[in-house]
Amino acid sequence: MIQSETASFRPWQNWLEAPSFGEAAFNETIDGGQAFRWRRIEDYFEGRWGQSIVRLRYRESGIQWSAPTSEQPEKITGALSTYFALDSKFEELTDALPWRSDQPLKTAIDAFPGLRILRQPFGETLFGFLCSSTKQIPQIKAICEAVALDIGEALPDGSHALPGWQQIAEAGEARLRAAKLGYRAKYIHQTALYLAEHRNFLKETESATTEEARKRLMQLPGVGRKIADCTLLFGLGRLEAFPIDTWVQKILARAYGLEGWKTEQLQDFARAHFGPSAGLAQQYLFAAARAGLIAA
DNA sequence: GCACAGGTAGATT
């Protein structure tokens, strides 16, 4: 992997507005499957979204950040505020979840205090989860990296941003296949062609009700209920969205005794049981299951 | 070699 340019990074600075993270929740929030463009390097994580390149590291005293010297510090902290959805009070939302009468959820919350739902750029979130079907997280990351390198614009440090939908439409399906997308390449290219033709589609989706936004997303090729819900949750902050993947299905079956329930029934259960922040509960359970703390 | 992986769409029953 050749980087044509290198950029110097700022000295580490305390992220004064940082939310209160436990270390496990910090790791899980940025590198637990919500986002696919973070990698761990030594004692820090380096991540990219939009035009942003940010390094973060956990310290007992709080979170510290760094970024290429070419970027204004205020721009970075502003981007962080949005990305980490600082306007949402996840501590309060967590307390309002039914953990008092739900042992698996209590186990998960105790293990990941401070876990958050990211608010990523909408289009990038859609792209990431269109890549995700029957793929493991390391492979999804590798695909995103390959697509960025081939099609995305260069960033100040010589790495690449994810391409926009217009760029993906122009690049064509063959180059997506070359990034190991397999059968997903066709869906993604067809979606790109549609979004390139309907420039306001995503913007209008962002301002729609969650139900309407889900319907709109599911019109796109390759976007079913699960990918739509992931996009709504991790890209739009719609915390009521409750993506049911193979993990969550197993968790609900084994830890909640819902063996044999259909996805539609599980959706109803999740809404009734977990309430308006069901998606946050989903993320706690997903994290705990991956860590082997609850049955899955 | 073969099952399986943060699914979806189209066919078949």
Add this chain to the structure above:
DNA sequence: AATCTACCTGTG
């Protein structure tokens, strides 16, 4: 309406 199945590719 519920239940198969094909679809790419990497990994164990």
